[in-house]
Amino acid sequence: MKPLARAACVVALLAPLVSEASGATASPAVAAAREARTWRQSHERDILHEFVALLAIPNVARDRPGIERNVTALTAMLERRGLDVRVLRLDDAPPIVVADLRARGRARTIAFYAHYDGQPTDTLSWNGLPWTPVLRDAAGHEQPLDGARALDPESRLFARSSGDDKAPILALLAALDAMRAAKRAPVFNLRLVFEGEEEAGSPHLSTYMERYPDVLRPDAWLICDGPVHQSGRPLLGFGARGTTSVDLTVYGPVKGLHDGHYGNWVPNPISRLAHLLASLRDDAGRVTLPGYLDEVVPPSEAERKALAAIPDVETSLRGEFQIGGVEGAGEALNETLLRPAINIRGFQSGSVGAHATNTIPTEARASIDFRLVPAQTPASVRAHLERHLRTLGWTLVDAAPDSATRVTHDRLVRLAWGAGYPPARTSLDAPFSLEVAAVLGTLGRDPVRTPTLGGSVPMYLFQQAPRGTPAIILPIANHDDNQHAPNENLRLQNLWDGIETFAALFAALRP
Numbered sequence: 001m002k003p004l005a006r007a008a009c010v011v012a013l014l015a016p017l018v019s020e021a022s023g024a025t026a027s028p029a030v031a032a033a034r035e036a037r038t039w040r041q042s043h044e045r046d047i048l049h050e051f052v053a054l055l056a057i058p059n060v061a062r063d064r065p066g067i068e069r070n071v072t073a074l075t076a077m078l079e080r081r082g083l084d085v086r087v088l089r090l091d092d093a094p095p096i097v098v099a100d101l102r103a104r105g106r107a108r109t110i111a112f113y114a115h116y117d118g119q120p121t122d123t124l125s126w127n128g129l130p131w132t133p134v135l136r137d138a139a140g141h142e143q144p145l146d147g148a149r150a151l152d153p154e155s156r157l158f159a160r161s162s163g164d165d166k167a168p169i170l171a172l173l174a175a176l177d178a179m180r181a182a183k184r185a186p187v188f189n190l191r192l193v194f195e196g197e198e199e200a201g202s203p204h205l206s207t208y209m210e211r212y213p214d215v216l217r218p219d220a221w222l223i224c225d226g227p228v229h230q231s232g233r234p235l236l237g238f239g240a241r242g243t244t245s246v247d248l249t250v251y252g253p254v255k256g257l258h259d260g261h262y263g264n265w266v267p268n269p270i271s272r273l274a275h276l277l278a279s280l281r282d283d284a285g286r287v288t289l290p291g292y293l294d295e296v297v298p299p300s301e302a303e304r305k306a307l308a309a310i311p312d313v314e315t316s317l318r319g320e321f322q323i324g325g326v327e328g329a330g331e332a333l334n335e336t337l338l339r340p341a342i343n344i345r346g347f348q349s350g351s352v353g354a355h356a357t358n359t360i361p362t363e364a365r366a367s368i369d370f371r372l373v374p375a376q377t378p379a380s381v382r383a384h385l386e387r388h389l390r391t392l393g394w395t396l397v398d399a400a401p402d403s404a405t406r407v408t409h410d411r412l413v414r415l416a417w418g419a420g421y422p423p424a425r426t427s428l429d430a431p432f433s434l435e436v437a438a439v440l441g442t443l444g445r446d447p448v449r450t451p452t453l454g455g456s457v458p459m460y461l462f463q464q465a466p467r468g469t470p471a472i473i474l475p476i477a478n479h480d481d482n483q484h485a486p487n488e489n490l491r492l493q494n495l496w497d498g499i500e501t502f503a504a505l506f507a508a509l510r511p
């Protein structure tokens, strides 16, 4: 066990709850979290009103007037608090709002990232309207936003982006307010970075980082996005898998043929594509694509330990998903996510049921998505698959083949590669990783540490400039916040916890 981690455990044992820690001996993190709680308890309605005002502004990335209204509102919220605000612009991409609170002397710059845009909505599926925030208690009854009564922490605020991802914006600002009321200030340079097109796939983030290197190259990143662990414990995510995808089309005869007349002589594209796909992963889910696993960096000792400490969710998930068996040869879910995946996400050809015909079809298509781990890249995956297919006797084309090509090549497959990006991982042993985990540990809410998310976010962008910048995902929203779906919501206690977490980090992260 590393000294810092041991220290965190000791403090956690001595002060299992912020409220129980003694004022005289409390660490800066515990003291700041307790001050934030006290401040929040007397300002809950104010926080709620500011949150509701921000949530009422439509925020889909392609809705430029809505995006600009968000930028204006955010700028005002940040300037009101005395932060130095810059609005970064790039052609007509949604702006990135950056705000700084500088420390005295030479200090690290630690950036807290969130995004103010949200997923497009299917308004008819909402119980209410996406940009008309509504507070409901745990039983679903609407609650007044005004009033003298204390707010029920189990009540939820329903609106697009209440969880994903305006909650951290409000929590960060409330944490600053609480700190200021207690006459504290961060000793590092605090930078807030709010992106406006994350839900559209961050198509300009990389260009923004090239255009504004002085602003978007801090010493460390905390990416405040996504939900906490399903167990309700805080979550620190140290990586994300990369991704790439390919669509394959295998060609048969140029017209559908009677399978009685030609069935043992004309090759069937469905059957051939099925064999091709079966050569990539075996019946137990083990990858058999040659070379695909060669570049995989084995998990570190720290990653193995973190995995072992993740609460068991497998049994309940099996019930929830109603699956009789799993892949992974007995590994826990999070362990399997450390490996790259080949997922066959679609297969199309011919017809079934009442529409089935006795025909050899003209083509069969499949779509595959790959989840990459260090040190794979989209280019290396492409090279492995294409080499493998050539070895199996396939001729690769990138457009529909003409007659001459069809007649002279027996096994023709068309490949259409999608865009992709590499994986990213921050070491759990990195000083910044230990520092952040230790601060959360002192609050008595020991975080679940996942070496990587199974899904893909372009975390490599945060790490690459300069290369190796630590980037850690620190979400605050409830896991059942319906993010991206109708009736997105934020449980108020998650917002309150987030304020304390950010206040503790502001107070305890070193210069």
Ligand SMILES: [Zn+2]
Residues within 6 Å of the ligand: 115, 164, 165, 198, 225, 226
């Ligand atoms: Zn998000």
